[in-house]
Amino acid sequence: MGLFRKKRAGYKGCHFTGVAGFHAGREAAGMKKRNGKKWNKYLYAGIVMTGIAVVLGVLGFFWTPYSTTAMSAAEKFSGPSLRHPFGTDNFGRDIFSRVMQGLGTTMVISSLVVFCSGLAGILLGAVTGYFGGILDEAVMRITDALNGFPSILLTLVIISLLGTGRQNVIISMSLVFTPSFVRIVRGEFIRLRDADYIKRARMMEVGKFRILFVHILPNIFSVFWVSVMIGFNNAILAESGMSYLGIGVQPPDASLGNMLSDAQGYLQSAPWCALVPGLTIVWLVLGFSLFSEGIRRQGAFDSGQ
């Protein structure tokens, strides 16, 4: 992610300085100011929080301190201790290990959802925004209708058509998340399609495909990036919400949402069972929104705004 940002730094500056400065912006506005500039505190906090979550989540795929499914009658509901930093649940399973696994699952699902819907959003948004016409009209009517809708309801409907389970969660969430990406990408393509440098590219008979994805696409990344960040956060919330409702990742696989719904019954005797996975979700979402806020501010500063 970091690499990607650096590579695009020049383009980013360009977005804020306006279209005319495409080439100039690439050389002057971006790179020079970024060097030697300190990260702002949002970015710092965001990177630290997200970093810890990502490391734990990725590690959770390969190794957890205890098995995530091993039950132990002797250690039911033991509170947080040195042996079990976050305590154990109603089956005596180590909560820390399960949180690690759940974090990984949530992040993988959310990333896949954002990737699929972002890609679909780019393709649809680029074509509809650049060419306009009937296709544009049709796609916009549909996205307008879908956008106004509570996303959880839509996901529920699609889930009820497809059935529960991991793939279906990814498919339904991707479908639900696509319209917001289409809308943003389309708006940017409309803004840029009549820009001088695009007109010039057309005059030079650059192919349509090349104009769309080589000339315009890099210039919308700073805007697109923000919506990807928001989308990722919403995906985390939606995924955990669905597994909380029991229609997402199915037990015995751990997910933050289904840990919460299991733990709810023991709120009185073992509050940590619910607090730990819940706070983990908050940590993840908060970290990521601080991270995106940080990037946004950093980017705005770069072009001198």
Next chain:
Amino acid sequence: MKYLGKKIITLIMTLFLVSAAAFLAFQIIPGDVVSSILGTEATPEREEALREELGLNDPPLVRYGKWAAGVLRGDLGISYRYSKNMNEMMPVAELIGDKLPVTLWLAVLSLGLIVAVSIPLGVLWAKSGSRALDAALGVITQATMAVPSFFLGILVTWLFGILLKWFAPGGYVSYKENFPGFLRYLLFPAISIALPKIAMTARFLRNSMLTEMGSDYVRTAYSKGCGRERVMYRHVLRNAMMPVITFLGMIVAEIVAGSIVVEQVFGLPGIGRLLISSISTRDFPVVEILILYITFVVIFVYFLVDVLYKVVDPRIS
């Protein structure tokens, strides 16, 4: 008037499309309804009779026509899962009828809380020059927005229900028996729905007000001798409320969605819980009606927002 007419036509068109989509989508699902109602032991004659009774032998479009006509007359169909007694199927209307008030009251309470808290908070936030308050509110609202509603529900249960004992978790009181007690219990789910929305709305109002405060008419108001309070409430707030109204419209749509989850957390017998359980038991007649109902609420709220907008700002055509 022309504006209103156009909006109403769009409203009806959308409802029609959604109802068709909701109905037809559930027709393509594999799985035989009849055998799931009667079980695998039933005789073929019995199955055939039920199929005829439910109208499952007609082509999908005919069935949609019948269903839509029924809905318009107030006949919402019958549930596949619930039955009144051995011989009678449960009508969907009856099933939804006594769950609807729960969800409606929950939504009303939540919206009331959101409006009552977020608007003063947003104004206070925009007015205060204090950097400490600004930073504190910034952090608090950011953190609140990161809490998913179901976890907030659990936190509220834990804090108010178990630690402070202000209410008994799971001790839902029916509105038929004890209305004040019902509202009292509902207050806590409403808080869980409202808190993140309060944070969002307050932030939004504050930003909107700060933008307005930089505009020319504010300078003019000051220069003709208006006091700070007057400028704030009579000039800035009015203009800053415009986008907030739209925002609140979106919030209502989200409250409807949020209540689906929060009803589950607090064990409220509302339509959200009915929707979830009907989805997992594939009780499609109920699901179709609920989707149609929620869509109607959402679209109607957007419609109201449009109309309200026009009333507040006559410049919009």
